[in-house]
Amino acid sequence: MSLHSPNVTFHERVEGALRDEILHTALDRATGRFQNLRVTALASLPDAERVRDRARLIRAHTLAHLDTYLEQFAAKVEQAGGQVHFARDANALNEIVLEIARQHKVQSVVKGKSMISEETELNHALQAENLRVVETDLGEYIIQLAGETPSHIIVPAVHKTKEQIGALLHEKISIPYTADPAQMTAAARATLRREFLNADMGISGVNFGVAETGTICLVENEGNGRLTTTAPRVHVALMGIERIVPTLDDLSVMLQVLARSATGQKITVYTNLLTGARRNGEGDGPNELHIVLLDNGRSRVLGTEVAEILYCIRCGACLNACPVYREIGGHAYGSVYPGPVGAVLTPALGGVAQWSDLPQASSLCGACREVCPVRIDIPRMLLVERDEAVRAGKMAWWLRLGLRVYSVTATHPALFRLATTTAGWGTRALGAFGKGWLKRLPPPLNGWTQSRDFPAFAKKSFRAQYRESRHAELIHLDDNAFRE
Amino acid sequence: MTLKSDAPRRAQLFATCLIETLRPEAGMAVVRVLEKLGVTVEFPDAQTCCGQPAFNGGAWQDARAMAKYTLDVLSKSKAPIVVPSGSCADMLVHHYPELLASDPQYGPLAQEISARTYEFSQFLVDVLGVTKISASDVSRLTHDVLRLTYHPSCHLLRGLNITQAPRELLAGVEGVNMVEMPSATECCGFGGLFAIKMADISSAMLARKLDAIESAQVETVVGCDVSCLLHIAGGLHRRGVNITTKHLAEILDPAPNIQITEEMYLP
Amino acid sequence: MRDDRAAVLGQIRIALQTAHLPAARATLPLRVGTGQGDTVSLTERFRAEVEPLGGMTYVARSDEQAIEIALKVLASAQGKELLAWADDEIPVRGLGAALAAHAYTRLDLAMPEDADARRNKLLELERAAAGVTGAQAGLADTGSLALVSAATRPRLASLLPATHLAFLKTSMLFPDMASFFRAHPDVTRDASNVVFVTGPSRTADIELTLQRGVHGPKFLHVVLCDWL
Numbered sequence: 001m002s003l004h005s006p007n008v009t010f011h012e013r014v015e016g017a018l019r020d021e022i023l024h025t026a027l028d029r030a031t032g033r034f035q036n037l038r039v040t041a042l043a044s045l046p047d048a049e050r051v052r053d054r055a056r057l058i059r060a061h062t063l064a065h066l067d068t069y070l071e072q073f074a075a076k077v078e079q080a081g082g083q084v085h086f087a088r089d090a091n092a093l094n095e096i097v098l099e100i101a102r103q104h105k106v107q108s109v110v111k112g113k114s115m116i117s118e119e120t121e122l123n124h125a126l127q128a129e130n131l132r133v134v135e136t137d138l139g140e141y142i143i144q145l146a147g148e149t150p151s152h153i154i155v156p157a158v159h160k161t162k163e164q165i166g167a168l169l170h171e172k173i174s175i176p177y178t179a180d181p182a183q184m185t186a187a188a189r190a191t192l193r194r195e196f197l198n199a200d201m202g203i204s205g206v207n208f209g210v211a212e213t214g215t216i217c218l219v220e221n222e223g224n225g226r227l228t229t230t231a232p233r234v235h236v237a238l239m240g241i242e243r244i245v246p247t248l249d250d251l252s253v254m255l256q257v258l259a260r261s262a263t264g265q266k267i268t269v270y271t272n273l274l275t276g277a278r279r280n281g282e283g284d285g286p287n288e289l290h291i292v293l294l295d296n297g298r299s300r301v302l303g304t305e306v307a308e309i310l311y312c313i314r315c316g317a318c319l320n321a322c323p324v325y326r327e328i329g330g331h332a333y334g335s336v337y338p339g340p341v342g343a344v345l346t347p348a349l350g351g352v353a354q355w356s357d358l359p360q361a362s363s364l365c366g367a368c369r370e371v372c373p374v375r376i377d378i379p380r381m382l383l384v385e386r387d388e389a390v391r392a393g394k395m396a397w398w399l400r401l402g403l404r405v406y407s408v409t410a411t412h413p414a415l416f417r418l419a420t421t422t423a424g425w426g427t428r429a430l431g432a433f434g435k436g437w438l439k440r441l442p443p444p445l446n447g448w449t450q451s452r453d454f455p456a457f458a459k460k461s462f463r464a465q466y467r468e469s470r471h472a473e474l475i476h477l478d479d480n481a482f483r484e
Numbered sequence: 485m486t487l488k489s490d491a492p493r494r495a496q497l498f499a500t501c502l503i504e505t506l507r508p509e510a511g512m513a514v515v516r517v518l519e520k521l522g523v524t525v526e527f528p529d530a531q532t533c534c535g536q537p538a539f540n541g542g543a544w545q546d547a548r549a550m551a552k553y554t555l556d557v558l559s560k561s562k563a564p565i566v567v568p569s570g571s572c573a574d575m576l577v578h579h580y581p582e583l584l585a586s587d588p589q590y591g592p593l594a595q596e597i598s599a600r601t602y603e604f605s606q607f608l609v610d611v612l613g614v615t616k617i618s619a620s621d622v623s624r625l626t627h628d629v630l631r632l633t634y635h636p637s638c639h640l641l642r643g644l645n646i647t648q649a650p651r652e653l654l655a656g657v658e659g660v661n662m663v664e665m666p667s668a669t670e671c672c673g674f675g676g677l678f679a680i681k682m683a684d685i686s687s688a689m690l691a692r693k694l695d696a697i698e699s700a701q702v703e704t705v706v707g708c709d710v711s712c713l714l715h716i717a718g719g720l721h722r723r724g725v726n727i728t729t730k731h732l733a734e735i736l737d738p739a740p741n742i743q744i745t746e747e748m749y750l751p
Numbered sequence: 752m753r754d755d756r757a758a759v760l761g762q763i764r765i766a767l768q769t770a771h772l773p774a775a776r777a778t779l780p781l782r783v784g785t786g787q788g789d790t791v792s793l794t795e796r797f798r799a800e801v802e803p804l805g806g807m808t809y810v811a812r813s814d815e816q817a818i819e820i821a822l823k824v825l826a827s828a829q830g831k832e833l834l835a836w837a838d839d840e841i842p843v844r845g846l847g848a849a850l851a852a853h854a855y856t857r858l859d860l861a862m863p864e865d866a867d868a869r870r871n872k873l874l875e876l877e878r879a880a881a882g883v884t885g886a887q888a889g890l891a892d893t894g895s896l897a898l899v900s901a902a903t904r905p906r907l908a909s910l911l912p913a914t915h916l917a918f919l920k921t922s923m924l925f926p927d928m929a930s931f932f933r934a935h936p937d938v939t940r941d942a943s944n945v946v947f948v949t950g951p952s953r954t955a956d957i958e959l960t961l962q963r964g965v966h967g968p969k970f971l972h973v974v975l976c977d978w979l
Binding site: 323387404445447 | 505511515530543544546547549553641670675683686714717
Binding site: 086 | 948
């Protein structure tokens with residue numbers, strides 16, 4: 001799944017998701033659990049709110065000097081014996097990775113979790129050249145065997161039950177059927193261990209690149225990231241150009257909030273700091289390290305009102321907090337980046353015109369902003385993109401017209417009173433059968449009455465009641481005066 | 485009841501279009517509570533709608549027109565502005581300045597109005613210094629005990645960061661039994677046009693909220709946003725559940741049961 | 752090979768002229784890493800953090816005690832072949848000799864450049880029952896070990912086998928990661944790999960059920976060498 005607009009409409013995907021009971025149960029359980037764990041984990045961090053402020057500052061500062069830090073980063077990587085490649089877009093990245101694979105006569109590739117590779121559909125490009133590509137994060141592996149795409153940034157296979165996974169492993173890697181997570185995990189370990197040891201190339205993502213040292217940081221719990229970056233001869237690390245921090249100190253700040261926000265851990269089991277290729281004399285590790293930096297629209301986004309979305313450190317906390325995500329899951333968004341962050345980032349990278357539904361998929365409740373470790377104001381940017389979508393002619397004509405009429409009415413008080421009075425008659429007439437409630441509204445407003453009744457307007461508006469009360473007060477005062 | 489020494493004696497009421505048309509009784513309750521507390525209420529008659537529906541819909545050009553209009557209406561008086569809606573107050577406090585940031589005339593005016601705009605509960609607690617509305621301040625509720633649950637609406641809670649004021653005020657009312665519903669801070673799914681354009685998702689969110697409310701076994705849901713309350717009320721009515729929805733002011737109201745009719749006042 | 756460096760950096764510079772970046776500042780605040788603590792409290796904290804994650808900890812007061820613990824731990828692993836750091840890298844005198852005396856052998860970890868030889872080498876190393884390492888530091892606030900790679904400190908020793916046995920001097924405990932970086936500012940310049948290991952390998956990818964030992968070691972034992 002990339003940033004290409006899929007064939008099925010957003011509303012069709014949403015309908016499918018809302019009908020999926022298994023998905024609902026899984027989403028409820030995962031998002032609920034992660035939300036609780038996150039709260040507990042942040043409570044364990046002294047001065048957590050200030051750490052978040054600082055993390056936000058680091059992201060903002062880095063992006064404001066992104067050219068300088070990228071140059072410093074690249075120079076340091078090269079000093080340490082690594083190679084750096086910049087890719088303008090998805091095709092360029094895939095081409096670079098393929099070229100490295102050709103140079104090293106690579107036949108099989110193991111992959112750690114990488115959102116960038118999803119964004120560029122790298123697996124397709126590699127497989128098209130007859131390379132064997134195996135995802136090694138357990139969740140990603142399950143998804144790959146099923147021929148699906150991740151539904152959650154942190155738990156890619158959250159939408160599958162253990163019975164479904166058991167059947168899948170039985171079918172695809174020929175182990176006896178079991179629904180026991182321990183046995184399934186052990187079987188996957190054994191199968192994937194052979195893949196690791198046979199692979200020529202390891203492809204990983206990157207959580208942060210440290211400019212002052214040329215270090216890439218990769219966090220993970222399973223050890224597949226370590227194996228991917230240690231066992232094969234060549235390691236290719238894929239990162240977005242925005243994933244830089246200036247110093248190791250700054251890295252330590254980001255790491256204090258990343259795992260806590262993502263999985264509720266204080267730190268992941270493995271926090272890998274990789275600097276250049278294997279040094280002279282080091283016994284193991286890859287012979288070569290290539291870091292491929294992907295732009296793919298990021299530098300353009302940097303110059304816009306939604307540049308703040310580039311602060312994102314991909315923890316997934318906003319997904320877990322989002323009441324919309326909880327109802328529809330990741331697939332419905334149709335993009336590699338789901339949830340609130342994806343609703344902003346996908347249109348920002350892929351074009352608001354193509355993705356105009358995503359910024360609408362929010363009640364603007366602000367739960368995402370509240371949990372974001374770097375306090376990204378996601379609702380603000382959803383609104384900016386809605387404005388952009390309207391200007392691009394992406395709003396339904398009836399709504400566009402309705403809002404224009406409403407705006408003209410609301411800036412002319414006499415007209416406004418006339419309109420509300422008329423609407424009052426209308427709703428009361430329609431609501432007369434339902435004792436003041438309308439059971440059905442006509443299209444295009446019928447969405448409302450799908451699940452709720454609509455109240456008829458009050459017989460006497462607030463304005464009228466208020467005026468009468470003032471009138472009554474005056475009479476009251478007159479009365480008193482008379483008595484005196 | 486002693487108020488802050490510097491508590492303002494006048495306030496402008498920005499009633500909001502939903503109170504104007506759908507819940508005038510909530511607006512009247514706001515007026516009565518403020519007056520009971522010694523605040524003279526000004527009601528700028530030309531007021532209409534803050535423009536939030538257009539702003540949230542992305543029709544910013546229309547929203548700007550409504551924002552400018554409202555700023556003109558509200559800037560005629562120097563009195564602080566009280567808005568009995570977290571969402572509309574958030575619009576005035578946060579979004580007007582953003583929306584008009586590059587406007588040399590209205591940008592500064594938006595900032596000025598933003599600085600003296602308060603949501604109703606915030607005005608009571610933070611500006612007036614009300615800590616408890618006791619029997620001496622309000623006439624009694626007709627119930628012996630009113631079981632209610634409080635729904636903290638999103639823009640009040642996460643937009644304006646008003647967490648405690650409504651709860652403090654409710655806790656101070658004698659005869660109120662506050663029951664916490666599960667996941668109270670979760671959105672009810674209203675979101676303005678979202679409820680119509682994304683009706684499926686909105687309905688699913690509402691269903692959760694209604695389940696939570698029903699599980700609290702209360703008579704009344706109280707909130708500070710008529711918009712969310714109407715959404716919830718519409719859902720409860722569709723389910724046939726007999727739980728009422730009330731604006732905070734209606735619970736604090738000194739005369740909750742007086743129906744104002746023309747006959748009462750005409751000579 | 753294709754490289755869009757100039758184009759991308761150029762585009763970034765243009766974008767920065769109009770970028771809207773709330774909270775951006777010209778300079779960042781003062782450095783971090785001022786956590787403190789004495790060895791006793793750091794040791795307690797380290798143990799309190801890593802034990803709930805499934806990491807086993809032991810405090811040894813002498814070389815002999817450390818060796819005794821090591822032999823017990825290794826007896827629980829199936830097999831006699833080990834992946835180990837060089838003797839000098841492990842702060843317990845006599846450990847190498849004791850392991851040899853109990854018939855433990857060490858696999859040679861040097862990785863050949865050639866693809867097929869490398870593959871065969873990895874398959875050979877896969878047999879190891881346990882990995883034995885030191886640690887350059889411990890981070891008390893998270894219960895993490897810092898393992899810094901070098902010729903004498905291979906990465907695979909703490910990765911391939913199901914059991915990982917690590918020896919950490921308690922004098923090498925730091926309050927947190929930032930204070931470790933402050934004490935070792937060049938750590939990433941001198942080593943291609945620094946890994947912070949916090950408990951045994953884990954996953955919760957199947958119905959959020961916690962499983963240990965998915966790709967990395969299932970068992971992590973840390974011997975805290977208290978006399979050093």
